[in-house]
Amino acid sequence: MLVALGDTHGTRSHRLEGRTRNAVREAEHVCHTGDFTTERVYEVIAEAAGSERDGAPLSAVTGNSDEPDLADQLPDSVTVEYADRTIVVVHGHEHDRTALSLLARQEDADIVLVGHTHRPGIEETPHCLLVNPGSHADPRGNRPAHGEITQQGQGVRIEIRTPDGSLIADRTLSD
Numbered sequence: 001m002l003v004a005l006g007d008t009h010g011t012r013s014h015r016l017e018g019r020t021r022n023a024v025r026e027a028e029h030v031c032h033t034g035d036f037t038t039e040r041v042y043e044v045i046a047e048a049a050g051s052e053r054d055g056a057p058l059s060a061v062t063g064n065s066d067e068p069d070l071a072d073q074l075p076d077s078v079t080v081e082y083a084d085r086t087i088v089v090v091h092g093h094e095h096d097r098t099a100l101s102l103l104a105r106q107e108d109a110d111i112v113l114v115g116h117t118h119r120p121g122i123e124e125t126p127h128c129l130l131v132n133p134g135s136h137a138d139p140r141g142n143r144p145a146h147g148e149i150t151q152q153g154q155g156v157r158i159e160i161r162t163p164d165g166s167l168i169a170d171r172t173l174s175d
């Protein structure tokens with residue numbers, strides 16, 4: 001499973017709870033759409049991703065609220081391969097819906113993981129699915145959430161879940 005997080009906006013703790021915490025610990029790969037805020041939060045999320053096994057990779061990008069020292073360490077976007085799908089991870093503060101769709105086309109991506117709005121959801125564009133995992137820790141008027149992407153046969157299933165396990169949105173990408 002690939003787990004998508006975003007917009008943690010913390011100072012010291014990863015603030016992972018319930019299903020979100022378990023998903024991160026069990027993930028094969030964790031992606032974060034930026035706005036950890038501090039380097040310490042980045043480090044504790046990376047530690048949580050590796051706590052159950054030899055460590056799931058953490059692919060993360062910078063957000064507009066990350067401290068300068070952390071922002072200097074992280075790219076603006078990263079491309080990940082998972083379950084024969086190409087996934088682009090970006091914070092989104094410099095992209096509108098059209099720019100995200102064009103980025104997907106440029107990178108030949110099936111999915112763009114995007115944060116910034118704290119609004120969890122899945123949206124189809126002509127070139128990809130836009131998946132916003134929301135924020136597990138700072139939902140700002142939305143439900144706290146994270147994303148889970150799992151392989152299903154020849155396709156992938158994308159689910160947006162709350163820390164208590166409730167399903168917010170889901171979609172399946174088939175070949």
